Amino acid sequence: MSANSSVTVVQLDSAAQANKEQLHLLPCEIEHNGPAEVSRFYSPTVKDHKHEMTVSFRGRPLKGQEVNCPQGYTGLVLKEVQRPSSDQEDRIVKVSSVFNNFTRWNLETPPTSDDGVVMAMMWPKLAEAIHGPIDE
Amino acid sequence: MTTKKKRSPPTESDSWVLIAPDSVVASRKTRDPDATFVSLRNPATDGGSQYLFSNGDMQVFEVKAFSEDYRSWFIGQRVQRDGRLLYVTPVDPLFLLLPYLRKAGAEGKFQPLQQVVMDEDYPGCMRLLSCTHSVDSLHHVADEKEVGSMKFHRYSQEKTMEWLQKKVERIVRMLKKSDISVGGGVKSSTFIRVKEENHVTEVDYLCYAHGLISEYISEDLSKDLHKHLQLPEMSSPNKAEPPSKKRKLSDKPVEAGEDYTKFNSADFARKPPKKMTAAQKTLAKVDKTGMKTMSAFFSPKVKQENN
Amino acid sequence: MDLGEFETDNSVSCRLSSPIPDLCKNEDCCLGIDEAGRGPVLGPMVYGICFCPVSKKEDLKALKVADSKTLTETERENLFMKLDEAKSYVGWALQILSPNTISNSMLQRSKYNLNALSHDAAIGLVRYAIDSGVQLKEVFVDTVGPAEKYQEKLSQQFPGVEVTVRPKADSLFPVVSAASICAKVARDHAVKGWKFAEDLGDVDTDYGSGYPSDPKTKSWLLKYLDPVFGYPQFVRFSWSTAQTLLDTKAVTVHWDDDEEDGEKAAARQNNTSVLSYFSRKPSHGAHPREPHRFFSERKLQSVDTL
DSSP states (O other), X not given: XXXXXXXXXXXXXXXXXXXXXXXXXXXXXEOOOEEOOIIIIIGGGOEEETTEEEEEETTEEEEEEEEEOOTTEEEEEEEEEEOOSSTTSOXXXXXXXXXXXXXXXXXXXXXXXXXXXXXHTTHHHHHHHHHSOOOO | OOOOOOOOOOOOOSEEEEEEEHHHHHGGGSSOOEEEEEEEEXXXXXXXXXXXXXXXXXXXXXXXXXXXXSOEEEETTEEESOOOEEEEEEOOHHHHHHHHHHHHHTTTOOBOHHHHSOOSSOGGGGGGGGOHHHHTTGGGTEEEEEETTEEEEEEOHHHHHHHHHHHXXXXXXHHHHSOOOOSTTOOOSTTOOOSOOTXXXXXXXXXXXXXXXXXXXXXXXXXXXXXXXXXXXXXXXHHHSOOOTTOOSOSSOOSOSSOGGGGGSGGGGGSOOOOOOHHHHHHHHHHHHHXXXXXXXXXXXXXXXXX | OOOHHHHHTTTSOEEEEOOOOHHHHHSOEEEEEEEEOSSOSBSOEEEEEEEEEGGGHHHHHHTTOOOGGGSOHHHHHHHHHHHHHTTTTOEEEEEEEOHHHHHXXXXXXXXXXXXXXXXXXXXXXXXXXXXXXXXXXXXXXOOSSOXXXXXXXXXXXXXXXXXXXXXXXXXXXXXXXXHHHXXXXXXXXXXXXXXXXXXXXXXXXXXXXXXXXXXXXXXHHHHTOBTTTBSOTTBOTTSHHHHHHHHHHSOOEEETTSOOOHHHHHHHHTTOOHHHHXXXXXXXXXXXXXXXXXXXXXXXXXXXXX
């Protein structure tokens, strides 16, 4: 059996019960997966003046902006239901939350349309031009 | 400040942030409530990549990651170390079938598809046969024969070229409507983006579109298509200025982290060296390669270092 | 002292000031500069100026203002009241540098150290006095960093003003003592009445002196350490006390301007992430092709394994 024979199944019916959660894309790598007191420490200190959002994380100044999902697209957070005991077994994930936008943060520099994360939002539209079927 | 710790290797993720077409999420209303990530042979690299099947394998999507260094997510009241944003976007299943058809086509025989699309390394490829747009559109890349209720196929290079050309033309139309910069490699970095593109030619668009298509076909097919489209000799902008690992930290300083307009002024290189932060050094390095390409583009091939 | 303006947003720097006495606009004046809360790991640092006509120096001395450090909190409060009562010839202004401002400045990419921050706050206050019409002739200040350099910097900024930078200026010149009292009173009020922007419920306000050596301060720092966020904005993240605690007790955070090692620099030049080196192996094939620049510019790549 090939290692590639195992697949990851997404239980899409779980999307109906999925939470709507706030997402923040941070300009640093946090070596941690797990709980974080975002609503106590982070959200109340975010300031939003005329579309310029600011906050501090670990004493460093961040500047942020809301980013919307491209039209026709939905944001999903997938979470593994149970870790399989071997790599031959299928992995099963569920939709733990859904989102239509998120906040992305730069370290110090004001967000611009040339930032990678914003430029990448262009991809789905181009993908459709590349991959749409050719009609006669 | 105290010394910085080394980054530890990433732990295996058990959660992912992704952006997917509404139709994938909506498909839970159909008979098959699940979607499946499957590893398939990537037609460009021949290695394995992740694809997503949904709607009872009738639709297939590819997975690309927006992956910037030093990123993590807050998701609700959780932190996720893996700061990637995965994009699930449609992929034309013909691209994924082509390598199998071409391999079988070498024998010159008509064969049933089920015999052609088999792969010990990537057994998931069978699912491609259930995709709406695969079997129906095989005539774009293969000759067909029907014997009784059985269909047989044989790869056609000629048809494939025509099909790819139509794709290229459609991409060009889309690019012209978009604000994607396609000009001859000038915008080598995300820092320099010239908005007005008066000098962009039809060939620039074709080359760019050819490059995009080449992400989904093998290298030799990419060359064939290049010929078919009668594009100028490949000048491979990537290889013209290979990023040398030995290149020293820039001796061309940069003033501030924010003011990128300075990068465009001809005299910035004369500024005396100053102490730079790590980040500025990084910027300076990025700028350097970008600047070379810029000057190479604007000046008629002669010297470029003494401005 | 009313800190209302600062308290509406204690994450930023804020200026408070008394009205400018008319006398100060018509007569040659002297001005003292001093600071409070430079050392503590908690709360704001406050810069203060106090000024009066040169002819009123003796009147100021008669108020018995002394170096704020030698006084009790109550004595300082009383002296501040006296200064307020002398508003016909005494004026003051304060620059409150919030702990968040201090952290942000000291930790920004192009490092902005505490001395520079202090000098700029002092210069800003003197500029404010001059711009408000104070006829400034003499400036007295306690030294921050090397005295000669500071003196030179201030003299350059304010030609025609005689600048005296002197260690212990706060005990030598009443106008500096007065400035130190204003600054210290503001700092005390700011710390005591600190409104946490974070949603922390009832916070234990037994901070101690705020100095890293104070056991009370130390135990407060341990109690309020969050493994992900570190501290509320009340704490100066740029202090080594805070950094050391975070290094040992909080999760590690990496930024793109952390000192680069060779491996990382090489990876950056190739426009790949370090992570991709040891976790997500690159695609097979003898000659992996460069991704098209549409993708490399957007940091988009194929995904080998989830």
